[in-house]
Amino acid sequence: MNVLIIGASRGIGLEFVRQYRAAGASVTATARSEAALAGLRGLGAAAIALDVADAESASRLAWQIDGKPFDVAVVCAGVYGPSTSGLQPPTEADFDAVMHTNVLGPMRVIPQLADAMAPGARLAVLSSRMGAIGPRVSSSGWLYRASKAAVNSVLKDASLVLKGKVTCVSFHPGWVRTDMGGQGADIEVHESVSNMRRVIAGLKPDDNGCFFNHDGSSIDW
Numbered sequence: 001m002n003v004l005i006i007g008a009s010r011g012i013g014l015e016f017v018r019q020y021r022a023a024g025a026s027v028t029a030t031a032r033s034e035a036a037l038a039g040l041r042g043l044g045a046a047a048i049a050l051d052v053a054d055a056e057s058a059s060r061l062a063w064q065i066d067g068k069p070f071d072v073a074v075v076c077a078g079v080y081g082p083s084t085s086g087l088q089p090p091t092e093a094d095f096d097a098v099m100h101t102n103v104l105g106p107m108r109v110i111p112q113l114a115d116a117m118a119p120g121a122r123l124a125v126l127s128s129r130m131g132a133i134g135p136r137v138s139s140s141g142w143l144y145r146a147s148k149a150a151v152n153s154v155l156k157d158a159s160l161v162l163k164g165k166v167t168c169v170s171f172h173p174g175w176v177r178t179d180m181g182g183q184g185a186d187i188e189v190h191e192s193v194s195n196m197r198r199v200i201a202g203l204k205p206d207d208n209g210c211f212f213n214h215d216g217s218s219i220d221w
Contacts, residue, residue: 002118004070005029006052006109007077008045009036011178012126015193016074017045023197028065030077052077052105053097062112069118072200075109075125078102081143090143102147103154110158114166121166122203124196125155127211129172134220152211152221159209167203170211171196172219187214 003020007013008029017029021044029040030050040047048064051057081098082090090098106125113123130141131148139145152170159168173196175186195214202216211219 001025001072002068002070003027004065004073004113004116005045006050006073006075007031008040009033011076012173012176012189012193013074013076014039015189016076016197017043019190019193019197020072021045025072028068028070030061052109053100055108058105058108058112061109062116065112065116068116069121070113070116071118071121073113073117073121073123074196074200075106075123077105078126078147080141081147083140084142085140087139087142094143098143098147099150102144103150106151106154110154114162117162117166119165122200123158123162123166123168124200125151125168125170126173127152127155127170129213129219132211132219132221156209156221163208164205167205167208169200169203169207169209171199172211172213174214 003025005013005016008017009031017027020027027045029045030048031037031040032051037047050061079098079101082094128148130145131152133149155168155170162168173192176189176192178189192214199212199216211221213219
């Protein structure tokens with residue numbers, strides 16, 4: 001199996017690399033720093049330098065993955081941004097940083113994956129339940145919420161374009177104990193990733209365009 005992980009410097013993305021390599025998959029993974037790239041190579045992954053928030057860097061992805069059709073691709077790159085509890089307007093710098101990484105990044109990357117996916121492949125984007133609009137009961141982190149609602153829209157559009165070739169889904173990985181989630185979070189990263197890998201493996205064409213919790217239960221948009 002050929003697997004591509006976008007955003008594997010640490011946390012969930014790095015754990016995807018570890019688990020897929022342990023399962024015997026051929027893994028290609030991206031990171032921004034030389035130290036992170038070296039760590040990926042140490043796990044036996046083919047490492048590609050990529051910053052999804054940088055147009056020039058993102059534009060180089062397609063030729064670096066040419067000729068190796070992927071059975072699974074997971075877009076993990078993301079940032080939280082400022083912690084807010086109300087309607088505090090973000091600075092332009094914070095807005096640009098969050099939206100460029102969480103929304104523009106996938107919009108740059110996913111089109112380049114279209115021709116790099118094997119027939120019947122699965123494409124997952126890491127979103128968050130915080131981006132769900134219907135069931136929302138809190139405004140905390142509203143910039144992050146807005147970015148995840150937007151990336152859900154990006155995934156849905158990708159699912160329409162790639163229907164019949166690739167099954168595209170959005171994931172809430174859970175509240176995970178990572179640098180972003182903190183040590184007070186609900187679940188360990190290995191549990192979250194193990195669950196998502198199981199769901200990815202069991203995806204059917206009818207799941208295209210759906211939003212799932214890490215355990216496979218459905219989430220309303």
